[in-house]
Amino acid sequence: MNISVAGTGYVGLVAGVCFAEVGHTVTCVDVDEEKVKLMESGVSPIYEADLEELMQKNYAAGRLHYTTDYKSAYKNSDAIFIGVGTPEQPDGSANLSYIAAVARQIAETVERDCVVVVKSTVPIGTNDKVEQFIQDFLVRDVRIEVASNPEFLAQGTAVRDTLRAARIIIGTESEYAEKVLKEIYEPFGLPIVSVNRRSAEMIKYASNDFLALKISYMNDIANLCELSGANIEDVAKGMSFDERIGGKFLNAGIGYGGSCFPKDTKALQYLARQYGYELRTVTAAVDVNKEQKTRLFQKANDRFITFNRLKVAVLGLTFKPGTDDLREAPSLDNVALLLERGADIYAYDPVGAENFKQKYPEGENLNGTITYVSSPEEALDGANVCFIFTEWPQIRSVAPRVYQETMRTPIVYDGRNLYDLKEMKRAGVDYYSIGR
Ligand code: UGA
Numbered sequence: 001m002n003i004s005v006a007g008t009g010y011v012g013l014v015a016g017v018c019f020a021e022v023g024h025t026v027t028c029v030d031v032d033e034e035k036v037k038l039m040e041s042g043v044s045p046i047y048e049a050d051l052e053e054l055m056q057k058n059y060a061a062g063r064l065h066y067t068t069d070y071k072s073a074y075k076n077s078d079a080i081f082i083g084v085g086t087p088e089q090p091d092g093s094a095n096l097s098y099i100a101a102v103a104r105q106i107a108e109t110v111e112r113d114c115v116v117v118v119k120s121t122v123p124i125g126t127n128d129k130v131e132q133f134i135q136d137f138l139v140r141d142v143r144i145e146v147a148s149n150p151e152f153l154a155q156g157t158a159v160r161d162t163l164r165a166a167r168i169i170i171g172t173e174s175e176y177a178e179k180v181l182k183e184i185y186e187p188f189g190l191p192i193v194s195v196n197r198r199s200a201e202m203i204k205y206a207s208n209d210f211l212a213l214k215i216s217y218m219n220d221i222a223n224l225c226e227l228s229g230a231n232i233e234d235v236a237k238g239m240s241f242d243e244r245i246g247g248k249f250l251n252a253g254i255g256y257g258g259s260c261f262p263k264d265t266k267a268l269q270y271l272a273r274q275y276g277y278e279l280r281t282v283t284a285a286v287d288v289n290k291e292q293k294t295r296l297f298q299k300a301n302d303r304f305i306t307f308n309r310l311k312v313a314v315l316g317l318t319f320k321p322g323t324d325d326l327r328e329a330p331s332l333d334n335v336a337l338l339l340e341r342g343a344d345i346y347a348y349d350p351v352g353a354e355n356f357k358q359k360y361p362e363g364e365n366l367n368g369t370i371t372y373v374s375s376p377e378e379a380l381d382g383a384n385v386c387f388i389f390t391e392w393p394q395i396r397s398v399a400p401r402v403y404q405e406t407m408r409t410p411i412v413y414d415g416r417n418l419y420d421l422k423e424m425k426r427a428g429v430d431y432y433s434i435g436r
Contacts, residue, residue: 115146
C-alpha cells in the first residue's frame, strides 16, 4: 500500500516507520524542513527506543521517505494518516486547528480515491467533521472516506507498542474504508476491532481515562494506607492476582503526567459537559491527581522550618523514564514550589535536563537557584534533603548507603517508592514514600 503520514511527532513518525517495517511504502510529511533533513540523515527528532534503527533500515530499503512537499505525497496515496497534535486549550478542550489544516491540504491535493485516517486523539464526532470539511473543500471528483484509528502507544515503548499492540481499533462508516484499513494492518498479525467512527474515538478516551482513574484510585488508597497503617505495595500485590483487576497500572506515586492522561481526562470532561453531563468518576481522577503531585512536598514542608538556602537534590525530572518529555511532569510543580521558597536545587536527569533548562535555566530562578549535574551522587553531595520524581534505572540503582554517606542529612522523599523501607532504615536514611 502507498501510505502518507501527516505529522512526525510520536504518533505520526512511529506509525510511519512501523508501516514501512511491515512492507508498505510510506511518505512522512512535516512542515519543518530542518526536521525532514534530520530524519533523512537517519536521526530521530524524538527520543524513542529502536526508532532510529528502524528509520535507517527502512529508509535504506527505499520504503520510507520524508518530505515537506505534501502535494506530491498526498496526491497518490491509498491512505493518508493524520498524526498531528491536538493540544489542550485553556478550557480543557482539544485544539483541532492542526487537523483542520491537514484536512484542507488533503482536500486540495488528492487526485484519486483514498481513505483519510485520523490517528490523533480527537473528541467524539471529529471524524464526521473532518469528512465534511474535506468534502467542502474537495477540488477533484474523487472518493474520500474518513476513518478513525486511534493509537495506544506509550512514550518510551512506542515502537514495541505499535508492532505488538494489544489491539488495532478501526472506526469506519463504509466497507471501502474498512477494507483498506484491514489490508494495511493485516501484516501486523494483531487482533483488529472494527467499529463505527464514534465508538473508535470513544475507545481511545475511555481507555486512557480508565488508566488515569486506575492510577488515581491507587493513589487515593495509598493515602488512606498511610493514615491507616497499611502498605500500598502489599495491597497492590494482593489485588494484582485478581485477573479482573490485573497487575498493571497499580503503582501509586506522585500522580500521572505526560501529554496524554492529563489532556484526555480534561477533554472528556469537557465533551461530557457539552452534552450537559458531568463525568464524576473522571473529575475525581483529575482532582486526586492534582493534589497527589505535591503531596510529598507538603510532607517535607511540614517537617522543615524553611527551604531557604537548603541544598535540595532532585532526582528525575521527566514524567516517566524512557522519555525526555516534561509535559505535566510532577517535577515541574514541585521544583516551582521549592524555588519559590528559596531552595538551592541540584537536579539530575539522564535525558530531561536540557528540556528542563528551557523553563528553568541554570542559576538563579524565582527565589532560589538550580544547578544541573550529571550523576545522582553529584546531586546528593552535601544535600540537606532529596526528592525523587522519576524512576530512572540510574536513580533506582543508587544504593541506600549512598544517601547516608553522601548527603549532609540523609532525608529522602521518594515519589516512586523505589526503596525497601527496612533497607533504608537499616542504612540510616530518614525515608518518606507514598502509601507505606
Ligand atoms: C499513555 C497510555 O499508556 C498509552 O496507551 C496511550 O496511547 C498514550 O497515553 C497516548 O494517549 O498517546 P504515556 O502517557 O506515554 O501513554 O505514558 P504511561 O506509561 O501510560 O504513563 C502515564 C503516567 O502515568 C506517567 O506519569 C506514569 O508515571 C504514571 N503511572 C503509570 C503511574 O503513576 N502509575 C502506574 O502504575 C502507571
